[in-house]
Amino acid sequence: MLTRLGIAGLSLSRGERRLFSDLSFALSAGEAAALTGANGAGKTSLLRAVAGFIRPDSGAVVFHDADGEIEAETARRSALHLLGHHEGLKPQRTARQELGFQVEWLGGSAAAMDAAVERLRLAPLLDLETRKLSAGQRRRLSLARLVAVPRALWLLDEPLAPLDEAWRGVAAELMAEHLAGGGMILAAVHDPLPVPARPLDLGGAR
Amino acid sequence: MKAVRALFARELSLAWGGGGGPLLACGFLLCLTAILPLAAGGDPRVLAPAALGASWMALALASLLSLERMFERDLEDGALDLLATGPLPLEAVVGIKALAQWLATGLPLALAAPVAALALGQPPELIALTGASAALGGLGFAFTGALGAALALGARRGGLLIAVVVLPLFIPPVVFGAGALTRAASGQSPASALALLGAYVLFALVIVPIAGAAAVRNAQG
Numbered sequence: 001m002l003t004r005l006g007i008a009g010l011s012l013s014r015g016e017r018r019l020f021s022d023l024s025f026a027l028s029a030g031e032a033a034a035l036t037g038a039n040g041a042g043k044t045s046l047l048r049a050v051a052g053f054i055r056p057d058s059g060a061v062v063f064h065d066a067d068g069e070i071e072a073e074t075a076r077r078s079a080l081h082l083l084g085h086h087e088g089l090k091p092q093r094t095a096r097q098e099l100g101f102q103v104e105w106l107g108g109s110a111a112a113m114d115a116a117v118e119r120l121r122l123a124p125l126l127d128l129e130t131r132k133l134s135a136g137q138r139r140r141l142s143l144a145r146l147v148a149v150p151r152a153l154w155l156l157d158e159p160l161a162p163l164d165e166a167w168r169g170v171a172a173e174l175m176a177e178h179l180a181g182g183g184m185i186l187a188a189v190h191d192p193l194p195v196p197a198r199p200l201d202l203g204g205a206r
Numbered sequence: 207m208k209a210v211r212a213l214f215a216r217e218l219s220l221a222w223g224g225g226g227g228p229l230l231a232c233g234f235l236l237c238l239t240a241i242l243p244l245a246a247g248g249d250p251r252v253l254a255p256a257a258l259g260a261s262w263m264a265l266a267l268a269s270l271l272s273l274e275r276m277f278e279r280d281l282e283d284g285a286l287d288l289l290a291t292g293p294l295p296l297e298a299v300v301g302i303k304a305l306a307q308w309l310a311t312g313l314p315l316a317l318a319a320p321v322a323a324l325a326l327g328q329p330p331e332l333i334a335l336t337g338a339s340a341a342l343g344g345l346g347f348a349f350t351g352a353l354g355a356a357l358a359l360g361a362r363r364g365g366l367l368i369a370v371v372v373l374p375l376f377i378p379p380v381v382f383g384a385g386a387l388t389r390a391a392s393g394q395s396p397a398s399a400l401a402l403l404g405a406y407v408l409f410a411l412v413i414v415p416i417a418g419a420a421a422v423r424n425a426q427g
Contacts, residue, residue: 051287051291052290053287053290053423053426053427054427055427073295076290076291077291077292077293077294077295078293080291081291082287082288082291084284084287085284086282086283086284086287087283087284088280088283088284088285088286088287088288089283089285090220090279090283090285092223093219093220093223097216097219101212101213101215101216102288104208104209104211104212105209105212105213105216105288105289105292105293106209106288106291106292106293107208107209107292107293
């Protein structure tokens with residue numbers, strides 16, 4: 001299990017535009033970080049760089065487990081969840097098919113999926129095609145994947161934005177439980193995170 | 207293994223469900239076959255010599271149809287991120303997607319191809335060879351097609367780009383496949399042409415997952 005995420009001297013560009021330079025930051029087991037900054041400051045890009053999708057101009061993202069450093073590729077395939085704006089749901093497939101595929105693909109069990117469905121009260125939605133779900137319902141479906149497949153590092157891009165008050169409360173509980181179990185959260189947010197989190201500000205857009 | 211099965215089942219269900227990909231491809235193949243006699247005239251003496259080649263050309267064109275679906279939609283809706291954070295390397299993802307493409311459109315086309323060739327006046331004793339070589343060639347089409355689909359990721363009007371990238375790569379299997387049928391029709395052994403077709407397919411099986419995964423990574427960054 002992942003115990004530490006280190007970001008060392010990271011510089012990122014999108015096209016010709018430098019987003020930020022020389023960013024260093026570390027996250028240990030049980031810690032959360034709230035990533036803030038203006039629109040276009042590079043929050044989503046940082047999350048994608050940590051997930052290994054964007055190659056940084058310089059610097060590195062380093063993952064540690066209890067035995068020391070592990071390969072970024074290994075960490076990406078077994079130890080992190082990325083929850084972005086796009087949920088990866090196929091509009092013509094039912095919620096049950098999509099969640100079932102996601103959980104099975106990521107290595108979760110059917111029992112864990114049932115528990116997650118129960119937790120996020122998705123049962124009445126499971127037989128609907130995902131195009132018929134609202135933005136909040138889609139987000140709940142994505143959270144169910146995070147709950148059903150235990151992975152240590154959650155990379156969340158505005159996780160609460162589409163959720164109503166009650167479901168924000170549930171999401172807060174899920175995050176608190178994840179942290180209590182030794183997980184880590186790096187979340188890009190505009191509102192404060194509902195769990196104790198260290199601030200990481202990327203500043204204004206450049 | 208569970209992940210392989212899950213992805214394979216999803217790809218097949220996406221190909222079969224909703225859009226009706228295989229039926230569309232077979233319908234397209236038969237439409238092309240129906241147009242050829244109208245364009246070239248219905249005289250069997252004109253059509254029969256062209257039947258072998260024409261059915262392979264129709265096969266290549268029909269194989270293009272659902273390529274855009276392979277990666278583009280997964281990139282747009284974020285599913286490609288999920289596939290990249292799964293337990294299998296992207297190379298395996300590309301390979302599995304291409305295999306599912308073959309199963310969903312390549313094999314149905316291999317069943318439709320002998321019908322099309324017969325309708326154009328191909329000798330009936332070549333039916334089995336037409337189907338078998340189309341199935342083998344279809345595997346090559348699916349894999350090279352996957353490479354084209356991956357390379358065209360993120361480009362606007364990617365579907366057209368895929369066709370332009372992929373059709374030149376489809377030339378060798380068309381030459382070898384139609385060559386095998388022509389040799390068989392003239393009483394020679396088709397083995398050498400089939401061996402070349404097989405070599406092309408093996409080459410695609412090896413190269414495409416690696417090159418395709420690199421193209422997908424590039425599109426995700």
